[in-house]
Amino acid sequence: MNSDELKQLKHLALLVRENIIKLSTDGGCFTGASLSCADLFVFLYQRFLNVTKDNLNDPLRDYLFLSKGHDVPALYGLFAEIGFIEKSRLENHLKANDHIYWHPNTNIPGVEFHSGSLGHLPSVAMGVALDCKLKNQRNKVVVVTGDGELNEGSVWEAALVTAAHKLDNLIWIVDRNYFQANVATEELIPLNSIKDKFEAFGWNTIDVDGHDFEKLDEAFSNLPLANRKPTIVVAHTVRGKGLPSIERRADRWFCNFTREEVNALLGELHENKMAELNSETLVVR
Amino acid sequence: MNYEQLITESALADERFIIMTAENRALIRNIPNNPALANRFVDTGITEQTMIGMAAGLALRGRIPVVHALAAFLTMRAFEFIRTDVGIANLPVKLTGFIPGLLSDGNGPTHQAIEDVSIMRGIPGMQVFAPSDEEDMLLMLPAIWKSNYPAYTRANLIKPLYQHDKNFVIGKAEVVAEPSTVTFLVYGMLFNQVLQAKEILEAHGHSVGLVNMRSLKPVDEQIIIDAAKQSELVVIVEDHFKIGGLYSIVAEVLLKHQLTANVHSISLQHKWFKAARLSEVLEHEDFTPKKIAAQTILALESTSKVKI
Numbered sequence: 001m002n003s004d005e006l007k008q009l010k011h012l013a014l015l016v017r018e019n020i021i022k023l024s025t026d027g028g029c030f031t032g033a034s035l036s037c038a039d040l041f042v043f044l045y046q047r048f049l050n051v052t053k054d055n056l057n058d059p060l061r062d063y064l065f066l067s068k069g070h071d072v073p074a075l076y077g078l079f080a081e082i083g084f085i086e087k088s089r090l091e092n093h094l095k096a097n098d099h100i101y102w103h104p105n106t107n108i109p110g111v112e113f114h115s116g117s118l119g120h121l122p123s124v125a126m127g128v129a130l131d132c133k134l135k136n137q138r139n140k141v142v143v144v145t146g147d148g149e150l151n152e153g154s155v156w157e158a159a160l161v162t163a164a165h166k167l168d169n170l171i172w173i174v175d176r177n178y179f180q181a182n183v184a185t186e187e188l189i190p191l192n193s194i195k196d197k198f199e200a201f202g203w204n205t206i207d208v209d210g211h212d213f214e215k216l217d218e219a220f221s222n223l224p225l226a227n228r229k230p231t232i233v234v235a236h237t238v239r240g241k242g243l244p245s246i247e248r249r250a251d252r253w254f255c256n257f258t259r260e261e262v263n264a265l266l267g268e269l270h271e272n273k274m275a276e277l278n279s280e281t282l283v284v285r
Numbered sequence: 286m287n288y289e290q291l292i293t294e295s296a297l298a299d300e301r302f303i304i305m306t307a308e309n310r311a312l313i314r315n316i317p318n319n320p321a322l323a324n325r326f327v328d329t330g331i332t333e334q335t336m337i338g339m340a341a342g343l344a345l346r347g348r349i350p351v352v353h354a355l356a357a358f359l360t361m362r363a364f365e366f367i368r369t370d371v372g373i374a375n376l377p378v379k380l381t382g383f384i385p386g387l388l389s390d391g392n393g394p395t396h397q398a399i400e401d402v403s404i405m406r407g408i409p410g411m412q413v414f415a416p417s418d419e420e421d422m423l424l425m426l427p428a429i430w431k432s433n434y435p436a437y438t439r440a441n442l443i444k445p446l447y448q449h450d451k452n453f454v455i456g457k458a459e460v461v462a463e464p465s466t467v468t469f470l471v472y473g474m475l476f477n478q479v480l481q482a483k484e485i486l487e488a489h490g491h492s493v494g495l496v497n498m499r500s501l502k503p504v505d506e507q508i509i510i511d512a513a514k515q516s517e518l519v520v521i522v523e524d525h526f527k528i529g530g531l532y533s534i535v536a537e538v539l540l541k542h543q544l545t546a547n548v549h550s551i552s553l554q555h556k557w558f559k560a561a562r563l564s565e566v567l568e569h570e571d572f573t574p575k576k577i578a579a580q581t582i583l584a585l586e587s588t589s590k591v592k593i
Contacts, residue, residue, distance in 0.1 A: 059346070106374070113345065117369050123335040124370055127342020127350075134324060154366075157332040161339075164330065 001047075001217050009213045012081060013042045014269065017242045019077030019090060021265045027094040028256025028282070029102060030070035032246060036177035036210070036237040037144065038074045043216045044142065044173075045078060048223075053083045056109055062139050063112050063128055067121030068146035068175060069103040070254075075111065076100060084110040119152030121145070122172060126162050129170040129230075140224050144173045148180020151189050156201075163202035166228040172203075174232065175210065177239040182250050198232040210235030245274050251281035288312045288440070291423050292351060295430060296322055302430075303327060303343050306353040307336045309383055312440060313353060333363035337370060337378070344376035349430060356382025356398035356439060357389070360405055371435045372408040378435050380405075385415075385439035386473055386524030387558065387566050394557035398439075403529020405437040406502040412436040412455065413502040417476030418445040425453045425499060439473055446477045449497070456503035461495040467581060468494035468516040470509070472501060472531060475522050478567065481574035486581060501534060509538045513546035518588050520549045520581050524572070527552045549584040551577060 001009075016038045024031040045051060049062040066075060080087040085108060092098030099107035103116030115121050125143035132139045149155060162170055174194055178185050185191055195205040204227070208219040216235075225231055239253070240246040243265055246255070257265065257279050264275035289312060296302035304316050305327045316326045329336040333354050340350035352359070359382050360367070371378045382398060389396040406413045412434050416422035419442045429436050432455060450459045467486065471479045476497050483493045494516060496508055512519050513535075523531045532550045539545060551572070559569045567573050571580065 113341075113370075114373055117365060120338055120366065120370055123338025123366075124342040124345070126335070127339035127344075128346055129342075130327065130339065131343050131346035131348060154334045154338070157335040158338070161329050161332055161335050165327075 001214055006213055009042055009046060012046065012078075013039050015081050016042060016074060016077040017269055018266060019080060020073045021243070021262055021269065023073045023076065023090065023093050024255045024265075025257050025259055025262045028254060029073045029093070030253060031073070031255035032179070032240040032249065032252040033068065033146070033177070034071045034073040034077075035241045035243065036239045037071050037175040037235075038077070038241070039211045039213065040144070040173065040175065040216070040235055040237070041074050041078050043213055043220075045082060047217060048220050049140065049142065051110070053109070056084070060137055060139060063125070063141045065112050065115070065121040065125045065141070065143040066104055067115050067143055068118065068149050069115035071144075071146075071175070072102070072104040075104065076108070079108065079110050084108075118146070118149040119154035122155055122158035122162070125170060126158060126165070126167060129167040130165060132169055133167065139169065140171060141169055142171045142173060144175060146180065147174055147176045147178065147185050147191055147194065150174070150191055150194065151180065159198060159201045159203070162230045167230050168226050168228050169224050170230040171224055172230065172232045174234050175237055176234050177237045179239045179250055179253065181253055184250060194232070194234045202229060204229045204231040206231065206233045208233060208235055210237035211241055243268055243275070245277055254282045255279070256282060286423055287419070288423065288442070289315060291426060292316070293319065293322065295427065296325060299349070301347060301349045303340075303348045303350045305329065305336055305340055305350050307331055307333045307358070309354045311383055312381065333358050334366045337363045337366035340378045341366075341370035341374060341376055344371075344378050345374070349377055349379065351379040351381060351430065353381045353383060355389075355396060356385035356401050357396050360398060360401040360437065364404060367405075368408050372411060375410040376435060377433050379430055380435070380437040381440050382437060383440050387563065387570070387572070388441070388474055390563040390566055391560050393560040397557055399525050399553050399558070400529060401437070401439070402501055402525050402531070403533070406534075408435075410434055411502065412500070414500055415439040415472040416441050416499065417447075417449075417471075417473060417497045418443040420445040421449045421497070421499070424449055424451055428453055428455055441474055443474045443477060446480055453499065456500050456505060458505035458508045459497040459499055460508060461497055462493060464494040464496075464512040464515040465492040466516060467491055467518045467520060467585060468496065468512040469520050469522060470496050470498060470512060470531060470535065471522040472498040473524060475524055475572055478572055478574050478577055479522050482577035482581065485574055485578040489578075489582070491585070498531060501531065504534050504538065506538050506542070509535055510542055510544065513539055513544050516546070518547045518549060518581070518585050520551060520584065522551045522572075522577060525552055527554050547588045549581070551580055
């Protein structure tokens with residue numbers, strides 16, 4: 001990756017973060033969680049996945065399944081910038097005349113499947129990966145879960161079964177931001193090393209900084225591996241990344257800011273000027 | 286022809302079929318040994334949720350997954366996956382529930398799928414079927430698998446006592462005897478018991494109608510209306526809780542059409558049934574032909590016909 005490419009990725013990520021912040025008012029959204037995987041999505045759609053606005057229905061495209069559905073503002077924010085949806089549609093957030101709401105749905109071009117109930121899409125992705133294999137197609141199938149999502153038992157079923165079926169075209173990314181809803185993961189249900197757990201389940205495992213585009217490029221450059229093992233990428237991230245006033249905070253998962261606070265946060269994003277936030281923090285789970 | 290032969294034939298004729306199981310191979314034990322089907326046989330292990338999620342993924346890619354598990358675990362352990370992944374997306378995943386209703390005989394309440402009709406029919410788009418015996422099931426499945434909707438079928442390997450109408454149409458019941466003074470509406474394995482109860486009642490001089498419902502969702506509304514209008518007594522027989530099954534379906538249909546009728550329910554009311562060999566269960570839970578006939582006569586005697 002040359003410096004121009006890196007600059008472009010960083011610029012796109014900044015625009016996605018702007019979009020996420022703008023969605024965090026008039027009803028709000030899952031701001032903290034969305035900011036942690038904004039860089040990941042930018043990287044995946046720009047550098048890794050064979051998905052463009054022109055091949056969204058091509059059976060040979062790559063697939064991304066967002067299992068931690070509440071991060072969808074990061075997808076909306078990116079899709080608006082890369083032309084999957086009109087940018088003006090973001091203004092329809094939470095309006096009944098569109099489908100831009102808190103969890104993904106297939107009315108949004110680029111969303112492969114709906115989610116919101118955690119622990120579902122690893123198995124759905126597995127079905128798609130199996131079909132690609134049966135048809136000798138070389139699509140990559142990516143599923144993104146949270147780390148808190150790993151509390152769900154269905155996730156571990158899927159981990160066992162994906163390895164049993166040797167689906168080496170499947171790449172599972174964990175957005176490891178160390179928070180689940182309103183609590184730090186290690187304080188509630190400690191996950192310790194996700195890498196070790198999946199290694200024990202028979203997976204290829206990779207740890208990577210989920211905000212460093214060059215390191216992501218390096219980690220993903222040889223994926224998918226074709227050694228009859230699926231791959232897990234534990235992307236270490238920061239909840240609220242990019243906005244120090246809400247970073248690493250258990251109480252900034254779901255945010256519904258005032259218009260003034262949104263403007264202050266946009267200022268913080270561009271000028272590193274800490275925003276003053278007085279909105280009540282919301283516990284929605 | 287048996288279930289395995291039918292699914293083998295169907296899958297060989299149509300590449301879209303994927304035969305799946307959560308390690309319940311009773312109906313499909315030889316499929317993995319068939320070289321032409323081995324790669325379209327998927328056993329996910331004892332993981333009903335994962336099997337359903339995976340089936341949804343396969344259906345997204347144009348496949349027709351036919352999934353197999355014990356009815357109780359399929360419809361309840363995996364319920365939210367069926368509702369959320371198959372139901373919301375309205376994908377043509379075909380669910381075959383093994384040992385539903387009384388067919389779990391000696392297993393006990395953990396294995397009793399006697400609320401399955403209720404919970405499956407509550408999912409928008411989901412079709413629900415309950416063949417009366419093995420032959421009926423084999424007559425019904427081709428149409429069920431061909432439909433573009435998700436579907437749940439109560440598997441039934443009971444040997445037939447009746448030669449069924451070969452023309453099965455989704456949403457149509459099989460009228461064995463036109464509605465009469467007493468009309469039975471029944472589905473699933475209790476059909477044979479009711480068929481024999483009908484003979485007992487006829488020997489006592491009663492005129493008896495009998496309907497094998499077959500398709501519970503969509504349901505044959507017209508036959509329910511006819512039964513309500515033409516019978517002094519409608520008897521609904523089901524190996525299901527009284528809540529949410531055919532009794533509820535009939536109530537919904539009659540209300541919709543502003544009708545009422547004298548209806549007697551022979552069902553599991555609201556309790557688990559005694560686990561035992563099937564013949565013992567039928568006796569203990571009052572589902573033998575004699576007991577069905579006796580209950581019907583009692584209900585007839587206490588009936589004063591009220592009609593709108």
